[in-house]
Structure formats: structure tokens, C-alpha cells
Amino acid sequence: MNSGTIRPGGPGQRPRAANFNQEPRLSPPRRPFERYLPNPKLRFLDQCREVMRYRQFSLRTEQAYVDWTRRFIVWNGRRHPREMGAFEVRAFLTHLAAERHVGASTQNQALCALLFLYREVIGGELDWIDGFERAKRPVRVPVVLSQPEVRQVLGQTQGTTGLIASLLYGTGVRLMEALRLRVKDLDFARGQIVVHDGKGRKDRVTVFPESLREPLKVHLARVEVLYRHDRHHGVDGVWLPDALERKLPKAGISWAWQWAFPSAELSTDPRSGRRRRHHASAGSVQRAVQEAARRALPGKRVTPHTFRHSFATHLLESGTDIRSVQELLGHQDVATTQIYTHVMQKPGLGVRSPLDRS
Structure with a gap:
């Protein structure tokens, strides 16, 4: 399987593993940053919340990022994010555009949430987050009143x-x-x-x-x-x-x-x-x-x-x-x-x- 192939997946289906010879799961961060280490005794989503509160994210952002993390996990057969990487992220983002028909801003929010998950909660950085189907951004003029x-x-x-x-x-x-x-x-x-x-x-x-x-x-x-x-x-x-x-x-x-x-x-x-x-x-x-x-x-x-x-x-x-x-x-x-x-x-x-x- 080449790195551009998207595997079937979704709730109740066990996704096939990515090819480790072609694509590493995680790589060291490209730039140093001060990473907050969450309490390992907490449930995983609570660890995500703890890191976001340390970073002083707004409550709305926290709720949105936790929701995307949960949906990513469920869609991948409830596998732990540590067992997954860029391959699964690309497939999930493609699923959002091709099957759920979400807007470009929604897909971008999901990408930001998952990048945060891997960089600051898990402690690595995803490589090659491209090659997924992009949601179309319609060109609309704003509604303006006289x-x-x-x-x-x-x-x-x-x-x-x-x-x-x-x-x-x-x-x-x-x-x-x-x-x-x-x-x-x-x-x-x-x-x-x-x-x-x-x-x-x-x-x-x-x-x-x-x-x-x-x-x-x-x-x-x-x-x-x-x-x-x-x-x-x-x-x-x-x-x-x-x-x-x-x-x-x-x-x-x-x-x-x-x-x-x-x-x-x-x-x-x-x-x-x-x-x-x-x-x-x-x-x-x-x-x-x-x-x-x-x-x-x-x-x-x-x-x-x-x-x-x-x-x-x-x-x-x-x-x-x-x-x-x-x-x-x-x-x-x-x-x-x-x-x-x-x-x-x-x-x-x-x-x-x-x-x-x-």
C-alpha cells in the first residue's frame, strides 16, 4: 500500500495499519516548544483538557478540540491515538470531506485539533499531513444591509x-x-x-x-x-x-x-x-x-x-x-x-x- 492510498474505516471497522516502512508514525518536533506533561492517571480526554487549560484555550475551543479527538478515535474503531499517526489522520480528514461533506473551515478545525493532539498531548509531530481530499471552500459574498x-x-x-x-x-x-x-x-x-x-x-x-x-x-x-x-x-x-x-x-x-x-x-x-x-x-x-x-x-x-x-x-x-x-x-x-x-x-x-x- 502506498502512502497515498486511503483505507476503508469507520465505526465498527478495524482499520488496516499504515506501512511503517514507508511512513513513520511520529517524528521529533521540528521546533522546540515547552510541552506540558498531563497527569497520566487521568482519562485520555481529560489529559487533553488539562493541556488545553494550561495553554489557556477558550472553553469553546476546548470543547471543539475534545469533540474532534473523540470522533477521530471512534471513527478509527476506538483505537488509542498513540497507536495511530499521519495515515489515519489523512484518512479521517478525507472522510470528512468526501463522505460527510463538511465545509473547509470545519475540516480545518478538525486538522488543527488533531495536530494539537499529537504535538502537545502525545508529544510528537505528524509528518506529511497532505494528500487528503480538501473540502471545497465556496466563494460567497457576504450579506450586507443598506x-x-x-x-x-x-x-x-x-x-x-x-x-x-x-x-x-x-x-x-x-x-x-x-x-x-x-x-x-x-x-x-x-x-x-x-x-x-x-x-x-x-x-x-x-x-x-x-x-x-x-x-x-x-x-x-x-x-x-x-x-x-x-x-x-x-x-x-x-x-x-x-x-x-x-x-x-x-x-x-x-x-x-x-x-x-x-x-x-x-x-x-x-x-x-x-x-x-x-x-x-x-x-x-x-x-x-x-x-x-x-x-x-x-x-x-x-x-x-x-x-x-x-x-x-x-x-x-x-x-x-x-x-x-x-x-x-x-x-x-x-x-x-x-x-x-x-x-x-x-x-x-x-x-x-x-x-x-x-
Whole structure:
């Protein structure tokens, strides 16, 4: 069997072993890195969680990576990952594209999860992770609302979810970036909003909409009442990254570090088991935006991310430099930002439909 052949496999089937003469399972890491050694007494998936928590992965990333690891193991007949290697990884990724028909981003997430598994949990590095069938990445233009349409949708929102929706359009931040804002990130004095640990764990600064200054001040006054209630009743402080919590143990109960958009209810931290107040849920904002769009723009699909697309497109249409828009959005590559040029209104082209000439 050559290294390009994909073997049959799946739940209940015992995969054939890879050819060791042609392909080593694991090789030493190509670059040195500080590897955390998990507790060997833990179950394997708990060892994966322990390493991810040491690396300070977000809970969502942890859940996604553990899920992909579990699916990889089950698909390979519940064999231990130490018994497998690049051959099985390639076959699994091909299965996702050819049989499950997943999208390119989903397949890439699975690849990242398995690379992490072998590099940092098992302690080696997979070689030759290519030659598998790639999921097709469709070329789609983003859904963008006109400015009147944005006003119509926002006009149908109210309360905290309405304020968050306005912030999404006014700043261009992603939904989870908005929900994870702390009080200290809203810089009223300098007129800017600081986004920490955005996509790719990068920080950036974005604009502070002048029209949201007073609504946000009123909102934070209500949040402070909730904050003082929690302090009075001895509720644990808000979640902080482990390193920061060790360095600043009282930061979690300080006003500056509170969530700007806290949940109305207390919840149990799935990692520590502590009862505390988390930020508002993404689902509540998504439902509010979809309901507002249903009333304002029947038949048009609108999500919270649509506001980010509209923010970028409207800035470009108003003449803002594309590099500035790139920085505000936090895009690593300007090519990602250029997708919005395809949906801009370009009256200067002077092109008329032939139907209008008849």
C-alpha cells in the first residue's frame, strides 16, 4: 500500500495499519516548544483538557478540540491515538470531506485539533499531513444591509440585546468579542474600544460610536447595581485567565474587570465548578436580531455577523482606506477585507442593466 492510498474505516471497522516502512508514525518536533506533561492517571480526554487549560484555550475551543479527538478515535474503531499517526489522520480528514461533506473551515478545525493532539498531548509531530481530499471552500459574498435597512432592524431591537446589536454595527466587532468586553475596555475618555483576545488571540482598538456614549453610560450604571448586589452576597468574582487570576487574585471582584454585558442569572463555571456571573449568552442576541429582522425585513436572512459585514462595507463606500478597515476588523490579511469590495455600491461604474434600456 502506498502512502497515498486511503483505507476503508469507520465505526465498527478495524482499520488496516499504515506501512511503517514507508511512513513513520511520529517524528521529533521540528521546533522546540515547552510541552506540558498531563497527569497520566487521568482519562485520555481529560489529559487533553488539562493541556488545553494550561495553554489557556477558550472553553469553546476546548470543547471543539475534545469533540474532534473523540470522533477521530471512534471513527478509527476506538483505537488509542498513540497507536495511530499521519495515515489515519489523512484518512479521517478525507472522510470528512468526501463522505460527510463538511465545509473547509470545519475540516480545518478538525486538522488543527488533531495536530494539537499529537504535538502537545502525545508529544510528537505528524509528518506529511497532505494528500487528503480538501473540502471545497465556496466563494460567497457576504450579506450586507443598506444603511436604511440597518436602521430598520435596529429599530426593532430593545434593551441590552438592542444595545449589543447597535455596538456590533457601530464598531464592527464579532458577537463574542462584544460579549467578552470588560468595563475597562470601554474607554470613554479616549473614545475607543479595546478588543482583547479577538480571533487569533490578537488585541486591537476600534471606534467608539459617539451615539452610543450615553446609552452605554446608562447601561453600565445598571450593571454596577448588579455588581454591588453580587459583592454584597459574596458571589465569586468573574472569570479571569488563569495566569491573570494568579497575578491579580482580586481582579475578579473589581469593577474594572466586570463584564460589560453580564448575564442576568448566575451560572456554574464548567471548569472550576464555582458559582459566578458570566457574560450574556450569544444565543439571546442571535434570537433577538433574527426576530427584529423578521419584523423589519421579511424574507431577508440577518444574523449578528451581518452587522460586521455592513460596518466594513459602509466604511469602504464612504471612502475609508481599506488598510484602516482591515485594522478595525482585525483581519490578518488585507485579502480578507477585500471581499467587501465585491458588495460595495459603485455608482461610478455607470453600468446599466440591458433590461433598463429596453
